Amino acid sequence: MTLEEKFKELKERNEKAFIGFITAGHPSAEDTSEIALAMIKGGVDILELGLPFSDPIADGVTIQQASESSLRAGMNTDTYFDVAAGIKGVEKVCLTYYNLVLQRGLEQFVHDCESAGITGLIIPDLPVEESKPLLKACARHETDLVFIIAPTTTDKRMAKILELASGFVYVVSLLGVTGERARLSDAVRPLIGRIKELELARDRPQIPLAVGFGISTPEHVRAVCEVADGAIVGSAFIKMIEERSGPELEDRKAMLTEIEAFTKSLKRETKNTR
């Protein structure tokens, strides 16, 4: 299923998309498979699986530390695709930084995504200006390159982004890096409004909009889903994994139960929204 089909299917059920992010290999590759399974049981619609990079400039301290610990534990691009291929029963999107895609070779990277059942790519340090080569590779493998729109994005840039976007658009809710915030950014509503206005002026079906950065509670998710097509939660999961993944089997079981319950509590808020 393509990402746009997924959003469509959800819409028919009067639901919005709940998108959950975890860093592959944090705390270990085996844990990632189990954590993903718990999220799937909890009802996650799209799993955003991070391939960690040594210098993640768009991420806050929580995801940065998870990336460092994953790399220390031996995560690499080959292992990443193995782990991703093993996760089934959910739409999967890869989030990573451009250098890792570049070094594997654009064609090879997208090919490996396709083989692992990954249908979309999010590259936070690849703006539209530099995206042409990767877009070409993505087109050959029916993989979506998900672009980001931020509160600082001008209408002119926005139009360029919407022209090339596929799958969904990742709407960054605030000025800043990833990480939990106490309240939802005031920038979300006006930003979504601006995007929709531009979309209306275009002669094509509207692309789904998913909002991320600083979204960590069921209240945030509901508020986002009232205006957008999906909500993205990342750092809250990473923090939960970080705090609860102790050495004992019991700890791990408890962590997985908690992840599942947390996912359920967030997914619930995407249903029957206004």
Add this chain to the structure above:
Amino acid sequence: MLSKPDEHGKFGIFGGKFAPEVLMTTVEELEAAYITYTNDKGFRTELDSLLRTYAGRPTALYFAKNLSKMSGAKIYLKREDLVHGGAHKLNNTLGQCLLAKHMGKRRIIAETGAGQHGVATAMAAAVLGLECEVYMGTEDIERQKLNVFRMKLLGAKVNPVDSGSKTLKDAINESIRDWVTNVENTYYLIGSVVGMHPYPLMVREFQRVIGKETKVQILDAEGRLPDTIIACVGGGSNAMGIFYEFLSDDAVELIGVEAAGKGLETGEHGASICAGTEGVLHGMYSKLLQDEDGQIKQSYSFAPGLDYPGVGPELAHLAESGRVKMGSTTDEETLNAFKILSTKEGIIPALESAHAIHYAIEEAKKKAGEQKDHLIVVNLSGRGDKDIYTVAQVLGDRREAGYV
């Protein structure tokens, strides 16, 4: 052959704007403001005046008689160590702080490795009445205590960075994160010819004064252009600064010297052009130190200003085209040159610049047999006060081990 980026900020295949979307509008605004103000007569007059009366420009071009005699060529030193603050860094920070002020940004953030750029930023911010915060790796804070204290005295806030390798690259990561968060009122002042367009172009233009002066001075002193110009390369700002004016003078050989650290073969070095591969880091496509997957490797040099796993895109381009020749010098060789310049010329060089001094001595010896009066200019980019603890420690360790 003049080197100019294309409309996408690319020098050949290198450069570009690989920045998070949040920053793209700001980067576009910065590019526009940079073009507007640097073409503005008032701005240029103000900057020239600051460079002359505050920074102490023009700096001398000094004929190093003793060094020349012992090595067999005529060696001149461009005395950027005499710039206020002790390094060429102030040329750039004055330019960018003035730009920030004209753009209405009151808060300056900067990254620093050796602390020289941090100090130069703190100075420029102080004199222009701007708020200043500097990000610095905890590892570098430890080895450059003097500069940390100087920054604080100058009224800057020093923010320790404890992530990754705790050095320059991580300080840059943290600065970018701050910038992403405070983009509306904050100006990110990059200290070298690295990062996304327009920084590599802008920093080179602000450092270009080094080469402009050198050209006039060497013609005045020798009546001809030098045969060779040598500069050390970390990110590449002092090298681009002195090279640029000579790019179209084909007879002038330009040599960049990278940090070979403990030896290129050990993997512990900072030689991104000599031993690196192409990739994307900190907004630019350039030569990097990285593993097969593209994870950035930790660089190493005892000269913190050269301890960076990337290099400016324009320099990567000029090296690939063959216009600039690249070499590298180990810690050990550098230490020797550091001692030679101190004892023979009474100048304690920055460890960064001492890399270029070593290379110049070797080059002079090589050319001595081939040509009479081979003329070399070395960019002495900074003074070595900041490094005396590092040197004392290296020498002290050896004394204990019985080497000295």
